[in-house]
Amino acid sequence: xxxxxxxxxxxxxxxxxxxxxxxxxxxxxxxxxxxxxxxxxxxxxxxxxxxxxxxxxxxxxxxxxxxxxxxxxxxxxxxxxxxxxxxxxxxxxxxxxxxxxxxxxxxxxxxxxxxxxxxxxxxxxxxxxxxxxxxxxxxxxxxxxxxxxxxxxxxxxxxxxxxxxxxxxxxxxxxxxxxxxxxxxxxxxxxxxxxxxxxxxxxxxxxxxxxxxxxxxxxxxxxxxxxxxxxxxxxxxxxxxxxxxxxxxx
Amino acid sequence: xxxxxxxxxxxxxxxxxxxxxxxxxxxxxxxxxxxxxxxxxxxxxxxxxxxxxxxxxxxxxxxxxxxxxxxxxxxxxxxxxxxxxxxxxxxxxxxxxxxxxxxxxxxxxxxxxxxxxxxxxxxxxxxxxxxxxxxxxxxxxxxxxxxxxxxxxxxxxxxxxxxxxxxxxxxxxxxxxxxxxxxxxxxxxxxxxxxxxxxxxxxxxxxxxxxxxxxxxxxxxxxxxxxxxxxxxxxxxxxxxxxxxxxxxxxxxxxxxxxxxxxxxxxxxxxxxxxxxxxxxxxxxxxxxxxxxxxxxxxxxxxxxxxxxxxxxxxxxxxxxxxxxxxxxx
Ligand SMILES: Nc1ncnc2c1ncn2[C@@H]1O[C@H](COP(=O)(O)OP(=O)(O)OP(=O)(O)O)[C@@H](O)[C@H]1O
Ligand SMILES: [Mg+2]
Numbered sequence: 021x022x023x024x025x026x027x028x029x030x031x032x033x034x035x036x037x038x039x040x041x042x043x044x045x046x047x048x049x050x051x052x053x054x055x056x057x058x059x060x061x062x063x064x065x066x067x068x069x070x071x072x073x074x075x076x077x078x079x080x081x082x083x084x085x086x087x088x089x090x091x092x093x094x095x096x097x098x099x100x101x102x103x104x105x106x107x108x109x110x111x112x113x114x115x116x117x118x119x120x121x122x123x124x125x126x127x128x129x130x131x132x133x134x135x136x137x138x139x140x141x142x143x144x145x146x147x148x149x150x151x152x153x154x155x156x157x158x159x160x161x162x163x164x165x166x167x168x169x170x171x172x173x174x175x176x177x178x179x180x181x182x183x184x185x186x187x188x189x190x191x192x193x194x195x196x197x198x199x200x201x202x203x204x205x206x207x208x209x210x211x212x213x214x215x216x217x218x219x220x221x222x223x224x225x226x227x228x229x230x231x232x233x234x235x236x237x238x239x240x241x242x243x244x245x246x247x248x249x250x251x252x253x254x255x256x257x258x259x260x261x262x263x264x265x266x267x268x269x270x
Numbered sequence: 271x272x273x274x275x276x277x278x279x280x281x282x283x284x285x286x287x288x289x290x291x292x293x294x295x296x297x298x299x300x301x302x303x304x305x306x307x308x309x310x311x312x313x314x315x316x317x318x319x320x321x322x323x324x325x326x327x328x329x330x331x332x333x334x335x336x337x338x339x340x341x342x343x344x345x346x347x348x349x350x351x352x353x354x355x356x357x358x359x360x361x362x363x364x365x366x367x368x369x370x371x372x373x374x375x376x377x378x379x380x381x382x383x384x385x386x387x388x389x390x391x392x393x394x395x396x397x398x399x400x401x402x403x404x405x406x407x408x409x410x411x412x413x414x415x416x417x418x419x420x421x422x423x424x425x426x427x428x429x430x431x432x433x434x435x436x437x438x439x440x441x442x443x444x445x446x447x448x449x450x451x452x453x454x455x456x457x458x459x460x461x462x463x464x465x466x467x468x469x470x471x472x473x474x475x476x477x478x479x480x481x482x483x484x485x486x487x488x489x490x491x492x493x494x495x496x497x498x499x500x501x502x503x504x505x506x507x508x509x510x511x512x513x514x515x516x517x518x519x520x521x522x523x524x525x526x527x528x529x530x531x532x533x534x535x536x537x538x539x540x541x542x543x544x545x546x547x548x549x550x551x552x553x554x555x556x557x558x559x560x561x562x563x564x565x566x567x568x569x570x571x572x573x574x575x576x577x578x579x580x581x582x583x584x585x586x587x588x589x590x591x592x593x594x595x596x597x598x599x600x
């Protein structure tokens with residue numbers, strides 16, 4: 021199978037700390053892949069490198085075979101790489117409808133449109149509504165994002181990333197802070213995404229990881245420690261020692 | 271083309287930000303009524319209209335793009351000189367003069383916008399201040415062109431649209447400035463409610479997320495800054511044409527500080543704040559300056575301290591709900 025996203029020797033230093041250490045990683049076309057690892061292992065840093073929020077000290081990033089290592093974050097989005105944030109990064113003053121609409125609008129080239137009213141394009145509105153329905157946001161479409169319940173904000177995080185119509189979707193602990201009762205619904209929504217979107221999920225909750233992921237990579241101290249099918253990783257005693265054992269307190 | 275039910279609802283919700291509020295009709299009705307009802311005040315009303323356009327420009331930068339600047343007079347100043355030079359050497363037609371003023375403001379704005387893309391608010395304050403100081407010094411040194419400290423006079427501004435000649439009472443001047451302000455306001459209103467405008471609002475809220483949905487943040491900031499600089503240039507051009515005079519004070523630091531103050535008074539991010547602030551500012555300046563000429567800055571300083579410490583919101587609440595009737599006001 022072809023890798024839709026690939027890194028080669030990706031490394032990032034913060035002063036003396038090696039937060040990402042020579043990571044060579046492949047995300048297959050249509051994957052349901054999880055990235056796990058203890059707190060501070062460098063998972064978020066890895067996502068920040070992939071999306072261009074941080075630039076790597078060394079190494080390369082290939083998106084559908086093309087080198088995107090030096091591209092700006094917004095250019096990577098236009099190439100089909102979207103993400104969510106571990107800590108909500110939303111537009112507090114906009115509504116969910118406007119937020120999703122903005123992502124759709126940017127993809128449709130709306131940034132150059134300064135003369136029409138936002139929302140004047142039927143194609144944009146229809147698509148934004150469809151996405152809101154998929155993420156169960158229709159009941160709060162017109163509320164200010166800052167006033168939404170936390171669970172809805174987490175859904176909006178994913179919805180706005182999905183609105184970029186990505187080829188690769190990177191989810192950084194999408195269920196973090198969400199009440200137990202809502203977590204499975206949230207992950208079910210992610211699992212129901214179309215298969216032409218390849219998903220990389222970071223998650224601490226092992227039940228969610230195993231219910232979602234077909235492949236799992238384990239990151240420890242910035243380096244890839246193990247990688248394999250969900251069953252292989254679950255059975256690996258070394259993984260249990262470094263990670264699953266510690267998972268109890270999370 | 272008719273949309274299915276939920277989509278039609280959504281289109282309506284998305285359009286709501288742009289809906290025209292009753293208070294807006296009132297605002298403009300009052301402004302145009304002044305044209306007929308207060309003929310003896312047209313000189314000061316003209317200067318309000320000019321400052322209002324300048325403050326509107328600054329609101330686009332500060333309130334929408336979120337760029338703090340202490341050098342907005344740079345664009346006002348080059349616009350004023352451009353209009354002056356155009357009148358003196360090319361044509362007396364006011365609208366062509368304004369076009370030159372807008373172009374000059376826009377060129378300087380575009381060029382300097384790249385200096386403001388990186389860095390903190392403090393960096394931006396200092397860089398914008400620096401650009402304005404440099405331009406002021408250039409205008410001072412280029413006395414052969416600008417008249418230096420003596421100013422630049424001998425402008426024979428022609429009649430507006432070839433018909434309405436400027437008079438000493440400011441009747442035509444105010445009508446002209448008010449019409450220019452209104453047209454540019456309408457355009458600004460269209461722009462801020464467009465997909466482009468929403469992306470600028472969004473990147474102001476959260477640049478990290480804006481980039482993550484594909485907004486090219488730097489390009490948008492350059493575009494908005496340049497757009498606002500064109501407005502500031504036109505405001506400078508209006509001042510030059512309606513007073514038939516340009517002096518070094520068009521580039522003065524005080525002018526940049528004053529426009530910031532107007533925005534503080536009126537509030538940012540809903541387009542009317544700068545205009546309301548400009549009106550209050552110019553009227554207060556006029557009143558106080560005639561009462562206590564030396565102490566004008568004392569009073570404006572006091573107002574600034576009170577507004578900032580007490581908070582405009584609490585202040586505005588007492589003044590009534592007017593601000594809340596305006597679009598986008600919180
Ligand atoms: N901008 C930064 N500057 C300096 N150090 C950083 C920076 N970002 C992350 N680090 C450090 O890099 C290491 C990896 O952090 P990272 O946030 O990537 O971990 P993580 O695996 O996402 O952890 P968690 O599970 O807690 O989210 C940590 O030691 C962190 O302190
Ligand atoms: Mg993290």
